[in-house]
Amino acid sequence: MSPVYVILIILAAFILLTLIWCLAEPFFLDFDRVQLTLSPSRDATSDELSIKKLSLLNKDINKEPDLRIFFFSDVHAEFCAISSKRICNALTEAQKSSQIDAVIFGGDIANDPDKCAVGYRYLNKISEWCKGYDIPFYGITGNHDITLKGASEAAGFTSLDNRAVDLTSRTTGSKIVLAGVSDSGRLNRVWKQMPLKRGSEPVILAAHNPDNLLHLDKDNRPDFMLSGHFHGGQMKLPFRFEHRFLRTKDLLPKKKVVEGAFDINGTTVFISRGLGCGVLPFRLFSAPEASVVEIYI
């Protein structure tokens, strides 16, 4: 056999295996634990963008967290290979080790608003689980949800869109504010400000698109932020093709901020890869993710 044929066969086998893996990876749930602490520069008001990558786990922490939040995002229900039952099982597992204080959904119920009923069924299963354990279930809209009316009621969560609720530290009993902003979609983008003025209490902001942080008033940024939207790139292609040519409107991926924990301008940010898939039901080196986020004040 000529060397050209051998190379073509190897290339074809590589492409086939990659395609098979792209179809298989959406079924692999990465259920992780994340520890977030206050940034040492949380009162910074500089105009310059400052980004520092953080580890998901901090081995120097040897105390109880102030809050344990179960966070998941980007269900995209019609292209989601992780069933709601698996999320409920992950919740049960997390609850067994220690009490969960809140469950938060980071937006994007379905790719197609006409398929939202599939997403509502999915989220209602999680809502039922939360009710069974008397744990509050909050959510925000993602860019795919903006045309949905009454989504939070239909999906069974309490909307955090442009509003805030009070949570209580399990260690000190002090108040921690949980706030949210709504998404305005990719067209005619409007970035929402925090729905409250940050006072002495720490603030956790849920915002679907992490870029929202770059558009907040510099003297009113949250202490923590929980986001999704980027899907970890969803398909990590050579030369970061997906961010350079496919998702060009997002700013933070241009700074290599796509998934994980970061200190951005004094806010401690966690960006989930989410559960489902947008556009195509493929993932490549960006497995679905649900997380127990421990907040340390």
Ligand SMILES: [Fe+2]
């Ligand atoms: Fe999404």
